[in-house]
Amino acid sequence: MRKIPNDKEIIEFLKAAGLRATRQRVAIGQQLFLSEDRHVTAEQIHIESLQLGCSVSLATVYNVLHRFTHAGLLRELAIDSGRSYFDTNISSHQHLYFEDTAKLCDMPGDNIEIKAIPSLPPDTAISRIDVIIRVKNKTNSD
Amino acid sequence: MRKIPNDKEIIEFLKAAGLRATRQRVAIGQQLFLSEDRHVTAEQIHIESLQLGCSVSLATVYNVLHRFTHAGLLRELAIDSGRSYFDTNISSHQHLYFEDTAKLCDMPGDNIEIKAIPSLPPDTAISRIDVIIRVKNKTNSD
């Protein structure tokens, strides 16, 4: 397997999150955390890993993405039934989803205001609020 | 098959939407449109249909729900990757999703305000804005 730079950084990062720094996790961590925020699917990461020369099974990609999510390093988004997206930006923010291309991106700024929260049943609390602005081509009649 | 009341109403309703009033569509239409707003999955409607004495195949349930959606009678929601919900309330509104029970309901009132829409690429327009308030049990650490 090819030597990818910045191993050290990622290894420290994973350990700080309480995760064992396996070869596969380090490689996926580099794909996710060394550049700007990303919105990826498991399939994407799998293909990308193989292209980068890191052999990982798809099952392990799912495993790693879910562990990263539980460790608070990723957020899983339901945008499209039938496919999960994982977002490396875990701060509170909103999304822009291009229906024609299935591309997802962060929305610049904080343009949504919650005026009032409805009263919730006892012992329940808000886990999070998802806002997705769905965009499509004007000429596309779908 | 059992005779269900209000056939006429639903038949007119479907025809007004440009849909042929087949036995299966009438039965599913009754489940969806004769009571208060509902949030259902295909599986739910399938089981419910069989319980009501209307034999429908699951493939037809999907077919019908999608046709209803294209005809503007339903809205399809991505709440949970891996399962589609269909909402009979097609007006602009927000959702409350109980993560522990996978129950979805409309949010009373209009508590979200969009302060500013980001500038979009040319020839694209907002299709819709989904807001989902995710709620979970306080004692549940998931």
Next chain:
DNA sequence: GTGATTGCAAATCTTTTGCACTAAA
């Protein structure tokens, strides 16, 4: 060494598809 992690293949679950059959208009 020991327990966590991985790989693989099979299983599961939701949704879609192809095609012959049926029914609405």
Next chain:
DNA sequence: TTTAGTGCAAAAGATTTGCAATCAC
């Protein structure tokens, strides 16, 4: 009668699972 709609079974995709092999610590 004509064409849309249905049923079934099989296919397709995404994700999960079980278990033996492997690796991090």
